[in-house]
Amino acid sequence: MLLAKKIVVSGAVQGVGFRPFVYNIAQQLGVVGEVYNDSAGVVIFVQCTHTQFKQFLFRLKSNTPALATITKIKTKDCQIEKYLDFSIAQSRSGEVATRVLPDASICDDCIDDITDKNNRRYGYPFTNCTHCGPRFSIIKKIPYDRKFTSMACFTMCEKCQQEYQNPNDRRFHAQPNACSNCGPQLQLTNSKGQDIATDKIIAKTATLLKQGKIIAIKGIGGFHLACLADINSAVAMLRKRKHRKHKPFALMAKDLKMVQKYCQVSKAEEVLLSSSVAPIVLLTIKNNTLSSQVAPKQKKLGFMLPYSPLHYLLLQQFDTPLVLTSGNQSHYPQIIDNQQALQELGGIADYFLLHNRDIVNRLDDSVVQVCAENTRLIRRARGYAPTALPFPNGFEEYQGLLAVGAELKNTFCLFTRTNAIVSQHIGDLKTLESYQDFMHNIALYQRLYMTNIQRLACDLHPDYLSSKYADNYAQTNNIKLSTVQHHHAHIAACLFEHGKAIDSEKVLGVVWDGIGLGADNSLWGGEFLLVDYLSFNRLAHFEYTPLLGGDKAQSEPWRMAYMYLKQHKIAADTCFSGKPTAEFDALLKSNLPLNYTSSVGRLFDAVAYLLGICTEKISYEAQAAIELENMANECLTTKRQTAYEFELKKAKNHTHIDIKKLWVAILKDLKNKVKNQDIAYRFHLSLAELLVKTVLQLQQSYTFDTVVLSGGVFHNQLILKLVSELFESIGNITLLTHSKLPCGDGSISLGQSAICIARERKYEQQ
Ligand SMILES: [Zn+2]
Numbered sequence: 001m002l003l004a005k006k007i008v009v010s011g012a013v014q015g016v017g018f019r020p021f022v023y024n025i026a027q028q029l030g031v032v033g034e035v036y037n038d039s040a041g042v043v044i045f046v047q048c049t050h051t052q053f054k055q056f057l058f059r060l061k062s063n064t065p066a067l068a069t070i071t072k073i074k075t076k077d078c079q080i081e082k083y084l085d086f087s088i089a090q091s092r093s094g095e096v097a098t099r100v101l102p103d104a105s106i107c108d109d110c111i112d113d114i115t116d117k118n119n120r121r122y123g124y125p126f127t128n129c130t131h132c133g134p135r136f137s138i139i140k141k142i143p144y145d146r147k148f149t150s151m152a153c154f155t156m157c158e159k160c161q162q163e164y165q166n167p168n169d170r171r172f173h174a175q176p177n178a179c180s181n182c183g184p185q186l187q188l189t190n191s192k193g194q195d196i197a198t199d200k201i202i203a204k205t206a207t208l209l210k211q212g213k214i215i216a217i218k219g220i221g222g223f224h225l226a227c228l229a230d231i232n233s234a235v236a237m238l239r240k241r242k243h244r245k246h247k248p249f250a251l252m253a254k255d256l257k258m259v260q261k262y263c264q265v266s267k268a269e270e271v272l273l274s275s276s277v278a279p280i281v282l283l284t285i286k287n288n289t290l291s292s293q294v295a296p297k298q299k300k301l302g303f304m305l306p307y308s309p310l311h312y313l314l315l316q317q318f319d320t321p322l323v324l325t326s327g328n329q330s331h332y333p334q335i336i337d338n339q340q341a342l343q344e345l346g347g348i349a350d351y352f353l354l355h356n357r358d359i360v361n362r363l364d365d366s367v368v369q370v371c372a373e374n375t376r377l378i379r380r381a382r383g384y385a386p387t388a389l390p391f392p393n394g395f396e397e398y399q400g401l402l403a404v405g406a407e408l409k410n411t412f413c414l415f416t417r418t419n420a421i422v423s424q425h426i427g428d429l430k431t432l433e434s435y436q437d438f439m440h441n442i443a444l445y446q447r448l449y450m451t452n453i454q455r456l457a458c459d460l461h462p463d464y465l466s467s468k469y470a471d472n473y474a475q476t477n478n479i480k481l482s483t484v485q486h487h488h489a490h491i492a493a494c495l496f497e498h499g500k501a502i503d504s505e506k507v508l509g510v511v512w513d514g515i516g517l518g519a520d521n522s523l524w525g526g527e528f529l530l531v532d533y534l535s536f537n538r539l540a541h542f543e544y545t546p547l548l549g550g551d552k553a554q555s556e557p558w559r560m561a562y563m564y565l566k567q568h569k570i571a572a573d574t575c576f577s578g579k580p581t582a583e584f585d586a587l588l589k590s591n592l593p594l595n596y597t598s599s600v601g602r603l604f605d606a607v608a609y610l611l612g613i614c615t616e617k618i619s620y621e622a623q624a625a626i627e628l629e630n631m632a633n634e635c636l637t638t639k640r641q642t643a644y645e646f647e648l649k650k651a652k653n654h655t656h657i658d659i660k661k662l663w664v665a666i667l668k669d670l671k672n673k674v675k676n677q678d679i680a681y682r683f684h685l686s687l688a689e690l691l692v693k694t695v696l697q698l699q700q701s702y703t704f705d706t707v708v709l710s711g712g713v714f715h716n717q718l719i720l721k722l723v724s725e726l727f728e729s730i731g732n733i734t735l736l737t738h739s740k741l742p743c744g745d746g747s748i749s750l751g752q753s754a755i756c757i758a759r760e761r762k763y764e765q766q
């Protein structure tokens, strides 16, 4: 008997060669019907026998194309039509539930093409296929068709067109398909934008780099600034011109073997480096023979492998890695436009390697590290965004929520009926360009997911630019806006990541970070909260310390060190000679209102200062804490070290963590000339023990069996490792940490969304 069935496949199924995959199955089985894309995903009509249909479904689920992920397959009976064969039909639009794919690193087949002298794409730096190439960085709207991407202005030549139309070709419906006859082209210019005449642009670029020149290179998600990593004068010049004193530069190596020459690479790290995401992976240094200017005072180097054909072809020319740092002036976002690059990077780069395929959406390189076999994201952007997160139970079918995230390390989050999408890392909204990028992307995501904003969520902090944006948007459009406390959002994000249902049990959230506005108007950052999606109860926190000097309290670590010691009446004036401490003393004596903080991030800064780290000011975010962790890792006698003491003091409704004893002990160690590395290690051990002991103490009065760690402090691998080991030895507590989003403020927007929906649904039920 003949069956007629409609099959709807959802997930990441467009632009990945899914229709030819379906076409080929149909051909093999002799099934008639058609397949096309619509906004719900891939729609298939088949007419066949029952046995054929079973086989069809089986093959559909196995051997799916490399970049495809199926989340759902729905089938239903339908009318028999007059199909004579199986065909691929025109895309149709309709309800939007499909996914926009992230950009994918060049695949092995395309590498073969560009390195084979007899292939027509030999040496062509914009080669791609359905298994690789640019996606999100070139898309303007959906459906994902060439005409809605920045490839629209390139008309395919006859040969490319044939590939594009041939269901048996790897480039069938590869939207950015191109060759040297019809596709984007490179251009090499000097710093004034004047053409450098050569017919071998990549070879010429390599020669210039070998001469120690700095070159701005247009990539997939933005411009990079490049120089050879073993030419000290070039790397030093790049630092000088970019006004970037210490923050480490990322590196690109030709292949895995080259990375292994400089760093230890575990199996998990190898997989990440070679994945289609191709992120920057932070790796422990084995043998650093590169310029000392690449990553001063670091124990790790950030390596990535060539992810575009252009990078691949260029890197083949070198025996050492290339410094590849984001193409921008310090504190600004990466530049994506040719003209803007020439204008703004002209003072930094000697030459420009440009091309004429527009970057529509800016995407930084993603940054990850592997800790205890888990991937930890530090910056989630190219290759990851805009991958959707699955809905835990209870969050489905919520249409049109926008959560605008924090102000630094901003991301926003859009909930559509079927997807929770966290944007790529946007950065510090206080720079105009990032703020514009924030607005551009909010508009873009609404277009891509055909979702109108009907509900907004933002941080409790009214002065965050993201909060101001949301407030303004809410008022203009008469939409309801919910405010969410920063640290509550951190924990909710981690719960969501782990698929915890909307009505799941309370957990103990430990959030240690820089600063977030608390419910009592203080600046929180060392918190133990009993949390579910709906609410939180602050059970314990680090004692409050005055935070003087606004932003300077963050950029000049001595200020916090001084305040901690002053607070505990510990005399240590010799540690602050030459610092304007009299100003502080006057402020403290005056009756002016002060800001107070419980931040653990600031505590790290203060301890770092006493150990001689960043004694003037930091030159990049978290520098003092990172260098303190590096110092602790130099401790050779970890087994012999013991933790410093602290006290838990009962206050009215909650517990204060008093660390006076820790300060006294550190100063005593300093006086006794204990090695700085040992003190740094003891400090890390102390915080890990403090965390676990506080949790155990709280467990005596409150019911929870899961502890969730969040906040930027947990980028610190040593703390994370020590805490995990301690909990493991105790045994009856489940520990949850982030692995799909960063533990820093990049996760805030997801948490805001989850809390907002939980509140609304709770009230709906009542
Ligand atoms: Zn490919």
Ligand SMILES: [Zn+2]
Pocket: 156, 157, 158, 159, 160, 161, 178, 179, 180, 181, 182, 183
């Ligand atoms: Zn062509």
